[in-house]
Amino acid sequence: MRLPNWLSRHLAALRALLVLTVLLGLAYPLALVGVGTLPGFSHRADGSLLTANGATVGSALLGQSFTDADGNPVPRYFQSRPSAAGDGYDPTASGASNLGPESVVDTLDADPRESTPSLLTRVCARSRAVGALEGVDGRRPYCTADGVGAVLAVFRADGLTGRATRVVSVNQAAPATPFVATYEGVPVEPARPGEDYVAAGGLVTPVRGDAPAEPAVPADAVTASGSGLDPHISPAYAEIQVARVARERGADPAAVRGLVAAHTTGRALGFLGEPGVNVLELNLALDARFPAR
Known part of the structure; x- marks a missing residue:
């Protein structure tokens, strides 16, 4: 007996479902x-997975922080790049800050803990901190000496043009001293928390400053990866950490550089991506060869 067409189609779909x-x-x-x-x-x-003394300490594919309970870098270890995944390198919250190059104005609150720093200020603060830790010049273009974005809101007589009538350092809350005293002959004011100077008509004006064109602190030391879980840093970031790590471990800097080189991977297929240093593998090798004193 010939089955109805609708039943044949359903049986064929069922067989395909079972086979797949x-x-x-x-x-x-x-x-x-x-x-x-x-x-x-x-x-x-x-x-x-990587182990040390018989215990699993992490994965070669996932980065992790090398900080103390207060979040301060542990000096005897190479430091990873920043992470925006959860509280840092949280594999259950992989992600980036989603802040772009136009994020240069902080949201200031009367309670500093409630303020939201822009991407520029985060980069400036990190660069200043890394510079202090590694003993290198932490200055960057468009950053103030106190580690925030060097950005002014300039109010002009004719809106977009004309002479400046008021200038505010938008990322430095009162009573801070603005990073420049005057701009186009107008005294610069510190910002008042809660005020939106951009909405009020101020023109956002970043000020480059006198920082070197090529900062001593590499870009990966001050920016997070897209996943927030990148286990690698650049050879340049590793290099500025060598002196500190060697000093803390009483090791020859040349020997530490040798370990860095041994844990540096090249470009994929010889031309894709950039060389990288696996921080966890490198720190485990350091512990094995130069135990903490």
Whole structure:
């Protein structure tokens, strides 16, 4: 007996569902699990976990912070780049700050803890802190000496043009001293928390300052990766940390540089991406060769 067309179509769909479920829901996953148990693949399949003294300390694929309970860098370790994933390197909250290059004006509140720094101020503050930690010049273009974005709101007589009538350092809350005393002959005021100078008609005007064109602190030392979980830093960032780590461990800086080189990976396929230094692997190698005194 010939089945009705609608029933034939439903039976064909059911057979396709069963076949695809067996192939893609059972056979394919089991095949991948089997491949993952083969020599050379099992370590990667388990998450590229790293151990020290018999205990798992992390993954070569995920970055982590090397700070104390108060969030301060532990001097004997190489430091990772900043992370915007949760409270930092949280694999359950992978992500970036979502702040772009136009984020240069802070949101100031009477309670500093409620203020929201712009991307520029975050970069400036990090660069200043890294410079102080590593003993290098932490200045960057468009940053003030106290580590915030060097940005003015300039009010002009004719809106967008004309002489300046009022100038406010928007990222420095009163009673701070503005990073420049005058602009176009007009005294610069510190900002008052809660005021929106841009909405009031002030023209956002970043001031470059006298910082070197090529900052001593590399970009990856002051910006987070897109995932917030990047385990690598640039060789340039590793280099400015060598002297500190060698001093803290009583090691020869040349020997520390050798370990950095040993844990530096090149570009993928020789031309994709940039060289990187795996921070966790490097710090484990340091602990093995130069234990903390």
